[in-house]
Amino acid sequence: MSDLLVSDFDYELPEELIAQQPPAQRGASRMMLLDRQTGETGDARFADLPSFLHPGDLLVLNDSRVIPARLYARRTLRREKEKPTGRIEVMLTEPAGENQWRALVRPGRKIAIGEHLVFPAPTGGIVLEADVLERGQFGDRLLEFAPVGDFFAVLERIGHMPLPPYIHRDDATEDRERYQTVYSHEKGSVAAPTAGLHFTPHTLEALAARDVEVARVTLHVGLGTFAPLRVERLDEVKLHREHYTLSAAAADAINRAVAEGRRIVAVGTTVVRTLEHCAQQAAGSPLSPHTGTTEIFISPGYSFRLVHALLTNFHLPQSSLLMLVSAFAGREHILAAYRRAVQDEYRFFSYGDCMFLY
Secondary structure, eight states: OTTOBGGGGOOOOOGGGBOSSOOSSTTOOEEEEEOTTTOOEEEEEGGGHHHHSOTTOEEEEEOEEEOOOEEEEEEOOSSTTOOOOOOEEEEEEEEEETTEEEEEEESGGGOOTTOEEEEEOTTSSEEEEEEEEEEOTTSOEEEEEOOOSOHHHHHHHHOBOOOOTTSOSOOOTTHHHHTSOTTOOEEEESSOOGGGGGOOHHHHHHHHHTTOEEEEEEEOOOGGGTOOOOOSBGGGOOOOOEEEEEOHHHHHHHHHHHHTTOOEEEESHHHHHHHHHHHHHHTTSOOOOEEEEEOOOOOTTOOOSSOOEEEEEOOOTTOHHHHHHHHHHOHHHHHHHHHHHHHTTOOBSTTSOEEEEO
16 A cells, blocks of 8 residues: 555546536436455446345345535634624534534634624524634644524524535525435435435335345545545545444344355445444444444555455445545456546536446
């Protein structure tokens, strides 16, 4: 790994292949197949996924739910002669304690430590207030919100879905549903676990009919998933912390699959990172239910402990997620598959098509 550079994971992507809208119907995406041993590729539809799974496979989902994390605030004026500013965009990134959140703010240079922000509702009236406590290393802020009865309910009223920066439009009403998996449950993500966006209730029924076991873990996706890597070498990469929970039911299902030699299929890189982090922590012992945080960075040379197959979307050039799938299937195989995906006009990124790596 030490010889690899971030620039070794680049590829050319025409702007028009970045999906700006979800497909007309959930689950209608294309699915590229990639044999990670040979590099051979094929084409299918996501709806065909159950036919590529074996009876007895354990399919693991991330049930985190995206919160409407993009908010708009106003500064309160400290001095009579101070000029009011336009609205302040506040993007929540992760909880940091009781009533505290880390957040990105724009324009950042306007927001100093000690500022007091107010968040109006569309119909008028202030529904949230927050003080800026500190400034982070990359310009993020630590905010402390005044207590409210149900913080997440307020976010549902005034927040906007945190669409990724490569989707060049404002969020729309349909994004409330479509930028969310049908099995999402635990509130906390500020970006969708996008491999799961393809699933429909019918898909889950078809998997059950094929005797595919399903387990759910929770990893709350942070904005670090889109953050550019600010180093040149892979051995210098450090990822943002993300919170996860491994339930007793999930730990039991994974332990049984391992003991019985059954295949574990991860839906998305967030599931891979959760499972592999937990396996590292267990150090060869059965997994135990717990909650924690992970900063695991998976890149070529990594030896996978639990995951045998992976459903994932197409990832950004020079991103940690592209490095993860390259670790799983080989950098040359992945880059060759991406070149073919560009040639065959697959749709890329969050609302785009998917790959099944086996």
